[in-house]
Amino acid sequence: MVEVKASLKEQYNHLFAAVPPAAIREIDVKLSSVPDIIKLTIGEPDLPAPTAVKEAVKAAIDHDDSHYAPSQGTLALRQAVAKYLQERYDAPAYDPESEISITVGASEAIHDAFSSLFNQGETILIPTPAFSLYQAEALRLGLKVVEVNTAPTYKFTAAMFKQALQDHPEIKGMILNFPGNPTGVTYEPAELEKLAAAIGESDVLVLSDEIYAELSYENKHRSLTSYLPAQTILITGLSKSHALTGYRLGFVAGPAALMKQIGLAHSGVVTTAPSPMMAGALAAVTTAKDAPFAMRDIYQKRRDLVMDGLKKAGxxxxxxxxxxxxxAKIPDFFTADDHAFVYELGEKAHVGTIPGSVFGAGGEGHIRISYAASTEDLTEAMSRIQAYSQRAQDLKQKNLA
Structure with missing residues (x-):
């Protein structure tokens, strides 16, 4: 082990001291040590990548596609993404030349947008519960964060926006995620229209993270950009829709003047996305563009299985x-806070989940369950949770007797 020179121990960006640890990963690692555990912790699809995507990547490698691509991505892919976003998101007709970039996952796109469009000390609004990366990334860049608790509906409304802006007129930007992580909640067109109208009366810039767009169950997804194109940056990708988390392909689109700045951040961080992966992405949004439909149907059945199992467990x-x-809200017959409950559930029932409080205000007393696991694992996990819940209820009744 190499020890750093004592005088260099404080040689780091002190903004990072304000950033909470990556709780989801940390919890997942700790629970991984539990024997026979079923982990429903990470948003990691268990489904295979579409065959057309794999074949396209193999072909790119076989044809020695191993060189730098244009920084913003191959033009053929950007053209296909522009068409794909119009068709599947009802997004505006983005110019592939100047209004779309291909990034190394949506996470890089979030970093690029935060770092290039906002200045240190400026304020970002984050509706919560929300994916913990948003706040962490903002704090790493020296931005201030205002949280708005959206519980119990988990929808950020026009009224909430107006109140937040009244309370914090210094807000420069916000991030909106729908369908949402951790709640799975999304918006009706009328709700989006009202929210967009309220935001449009301000100069607040919106980063709209729509990475789960293709996994909308009841209605076709419609992007915020279809209502508010002039002040929205659309962030999405293929990780969830096509089960390509390891391929690291993201898309970011918006007005050319803003995308120029995002492009500068992107090229400085990664130069360009990997060429073989972009070949796979091109296949994903063309040949395999309908692959998400079958995946969505599988997830919907798993959702129903989990909802039924949790209801039976209280x-x-x-x-x-x-x-x-x-x-899910932890039943009242459990007295532990959500962190303690998650570890107890892991150790005693051998089911791994994530405590709701890591997602910010409104998450306390809840757990997030990912049903991107296999149907067999989900069925067994629900059986274990029900048995554990029943034991807890029996013990409480015994103590009251």
Missing amino acids: FTAPTPNGAFYVF
């Missing part, structure tokens, strides 16, 4: 209309 949760998470 948990309550809003029915997710998208993504692949259930955000």
Whole structure:
């Protein structure tokens, strides 16, 4: 082990001291040590990548596609993405030359947008519960964060936006995620229209993370960009829709003037996305563009399985209309806080989940369950949770007797 020179121990970006640890990964690693555990912790699809995507990547490698691509991505892919976003998201007709970039996953796109469009000390609004990366990334860049608790509906409304802006007129930007992680909640067109109208009366710039767009169950997804194109940056990708988390392909689109800045951040961080992976992405949004439909049907059946199993165990949760998470309230007959409950559930029932409080205000007393696991694992996990819940209820009744 190499010890750093004592005088260099404080040689780091002190903004990072304000960033909470990556709780989801940390919890997942700790629970991994439990024997026979079924982990419903990470949003990691268990489904295979579409065959057309794999074949396209193999062909690119076989044809020695091993060189630098244009920084913003191959033009053929950007043209296909522009068409794909119009067709599947009802997004505007983005110019592939100047309004679309291909990134190394949606996470890089979030970093690029935060770092290039906002200045240190400026304020970002984050509706919560929300994916913990948003706050962490903002704090790493020296931005200030205002949280708005959206519980119990988990929908960020026009009224909430107006109140937040009244309370914090210094807000420069916000991030909106739908279908949402951790709740699976999404918006009706009328709700989006009202929210967009309220935001449009301000100069607040919106980063709209729509990575779960293709996993919308009841209704076709419609992007915020279809209502508010002039002040929205659309962030999405293929990780969830096509089960390509390891391929690391993201898309970011928006007005050319803003995308120029995002492009500068992107080229400085990664130069370009990997060429073989972009060949696979091109196949994903063309040949395999309908692959998400079959995956969505599988997830919807798994959602129903989990919702039914949790109900039998005494948990309550809003029915997710998208993504692949259930955000469930821990029953009152459990007295531990959500962190303690998650570790107890892991150790005693051998089921891994994520405590709701890691997702910010409104998450306390909840757990997030990812149903991107196999049907067999989900069935067994629900059986274990029900048995554990029954033991807890029996013990409480015994103590009251």
